[in-house]
Amino acid sequence: MPILSIRAPACCVLLLCCWSVSAQQSLALSCPVCHGGSAASVPGLQGYDVDALADRLRAYRDGEQPGTAMPRLVRALSDAQIARLAAAVAGVDSP
Amino acid sequence: MNRLRRELLTAALGAALPWPLRAQPVPAARVVIIGGGFGGASCARALRRAAPQVQVRLIEPRAHFYTGPWTNAAITGACATGDIVQSPAGLCDIGVDWVQDRVTGIDPVARRVRTAGGMRLQADRLVVSPGVEMRWDLIEGLDAAASATMPHAWLGDAQVPSLSARMAALRDGATIAISAPANPYRCPPGPYERASLMAWQQSARGHRGKILVFDAKDDFTKRALFQLGWDTLYPGRIEWVPRAAGGEVVAVDGGRGELRLHNGERVRADLASLIPAQRAAAIARAADLTDAGGWCPVRAADFCSLRHAGIHVIGDAAAAQPMPKSAFSANSQGKLVALAIAAEVEGRPPPEPHLLNTCYSLLAPDYAISVGGLYGVVADLLVTLSDGSSPLSATRATRALEARYAQDWYVQINRDTFG
Numbered sequence A: 001m002p003i004l005s006i007r008a009p010a011c012c013v014l015l016l017c018c019w020s021v022s023a024q025q026s027l028a029l030s031c032p033v034c035h036g037g038s039a040a041s042v043p044g045l046q047g048y049d050v051d052a053l054a055d056r057l058r059a060y061r062d063g064e065q066p067g068t069a070m071p072r073l074v075r076a077l078s079d080a081q082i083a084r085l086a087a088a089v090a091g092v093d094s095p
Numbered sequence B: 001m002n003r004l005r006r007e008l009l010t011a012a013l014g015a016a017l018p019w020p021l022r023a024q025p026v027p028a029a030r031v032v033i034i035g036g037g038f039g040g041a042s043c044a045r046a047l048r049r050a051a052p053q054v055q056v057r058l059i060e061p062r063a064h065f066y067t068g069p070w071t072n073a074a075i076t077g078a079c080a081t082g083d084i085v086q087s088p089a090g091l092c093d094i095g096v097d098w099v100q101d102r103v104t105g106i107d108p109v110a111r112r113v114r115t116a117g118g119m120r121l122q123a124d125r126l127v128v129s130p131g132v133e134m135r136w137d138l139i140e141g142l143d144a145a146a147s148a149t150m151p152h153a154w155l156g157d158a159q160v161p162s163l164s165a166r167m168a169a170l171r172d173g174a175t176i177a178i179s180a181p182a183n184p185y186r187c188p189p190g191p192y193e194r195a196s197l198m199a200w201q202q203s204a205r206g207h208r209g210k211i212l213v214f215d216a217k218d219d220f221t222k223r224a225l226f227q228l229g230w231d232t233l234y235p236g237r238i239e240w241v242p243r244a245a246g247g248e249v250v251a252v253d254g255g256r257g258e259l260r261l262h263n264g265e266r267v268r269a270d271l272a273s274l275i276p277a278q279r280a281a282a283i284a285r286a287a288d289l290t291d292a293g294g295w296c297p298v299r300a301a302d303f304c305s306l307r308h309a310g311i312h313v314i315g316d317a318a319a320a321q322p323m324p325k326s327a328f329s330a331n332s333q334g335k336l337v338a339l340a341i342a343a344e345v346e347g348r349p350p351p352e353p354h355l356l357n358t359c360y361s362l363l364a365p366d367y368a369i370s371v372g373g374l375y376g377v378v379a380d381l382l383v384t385l386s387d388g389s390s391p392l393s394a395t396r397a398t399r400a401l402e403a404r405y406a407q408d409w410y411v412q413i414n415r416d417t418f419g
């Protein structure tokens, strides 16, 4: 009767994280546990630019963007921490 | 110069003398990881990417195992047991040296490891992620043989298909007893997710029935959300008996399939799933990494053992409260430790210690709730920086959305950890 399908889609986009930039950012490495790009319902992170990502994270933090798991994970982050996180996730060095 | 750099330089100088004769370059450091589950595998993978010059050896005896996550779906037929099988073998593709063997001894001072197959390995850094073992000493009559008659299916072993088969064979009107342990233990919401999906399977088959949850504690994670879900989805089917009501199981009779509760009551169900109390796996204790409570105390910033230098303990075996013992936590800790080791080898400052967790629980295949948090280090302590769970007032559409997220999370964490 199996009614849940938990096989990964045959083709998936791999998250290419820039490890040299994220080397100080253990937090950034946890994002692909959900946002790795292989899922149907959870967006991957590739293709985001730093500013769009930081805006989105701030909106979750400030309650302007509704969500399920995200708001509780970013509520305690400062603007500077969000900027560093976004930079690490997007694979670009923070200013 | 930090200690690991100094040790490595000394070793490299010694090793450099017969250089023209050497076929292999000297690795920057030798890291031996014990246990290839969620913690060990994610640490191995992250270390290969963060510090390719480091030699990564992963020792794990099991070529295949059932994952903890989705075990409850597999035993209740919501997915097949074959869908939740994982292996450390994929790590070899990225240059991890997987040794299929069991560690039988660790010299925590010399950082030397001995295996059942007779290998002797010297490490510059050890990462220990062996998971949990069951405690037989807290319930009278409980041992491995009695446990097999009341499968916990908590260790990804043969008890998973065994409990699945026992579930499939239940008749209409069956009573199931679940015994939940005291804190801390692997996967805090697990026993209650199990009760939910067992109720789902009974109802999906058109069976009447009853599920009794006997608890060694008086509260559990996401309790209001679980009980609201039970009332909505399975009214009257699941009964939770807390410790204060005498619900703690104090003795078992494996032969008769009987549980004795703290309140003196004897219960004989059609099927019992007794989840024993737990502690860090045996090898952690043998290596003198555990404290009196049976778990491994660690420094929050890099999960270094507080008992022996140069050894990191991650995953369920670590005393990492307030993080729950989950696959997500183990994965996150594995990555932090990989970055810490890479930083040390390369002489960079240590990583900023931030850790994440999110745990989904399925109450039905289209109904899930979640809890999650961000963790950091304040005054040398691991603390919760923010956390939360699904709102009690969420709509059915949101519960269904979270069930889809749960499914996608499962696919993704396996890919992220095992490849």
Ligand SMILES: Cc1cc2nc3c(=O)[nH]c(=O)nc-3n(C[C@H](O)[C@H](O)[C@H](O)COP(=O)(O)OP(=O)(O)OC[C@H]3O[C@@H](n4cnc5c(N)ncnc54)[C@H](O)[C@@H]3O)c2cc1C
Pocket: B034, B035, B036, B037, B038, B039, B040, B059, B060, B061, B062, B065, B067, B068, B069, B070, B071, B072, B101, B102, B103, B104, B129, B130, B131, B132, B153, B154, B155, B186, B187, B190, B281, B283, B314, B315, B316, B317, B325, B326, B327, B328, B329, B330, B358, B359, B360, B361
């Ligand atoms: C029913 C259930 C549901 C769960 N659901 C979820 C969930 O939805 N989300 C979630 O995040 N987590 C969930 N978990 C929890 C998750 O399974 C664990 O937290 C996770 O596996 C911990 O990782 P670990 O590396 O500490 O241990 P494991 O993944 O158990 O890995 C330990 C490995 O070490 C090996 N080992 C032990 N001793 C030795 C030795 N001497 N030598 C070599 N190797 C050794 C073992 O063979 C094992 O493979 C669930 C667990 C259960 C039981």
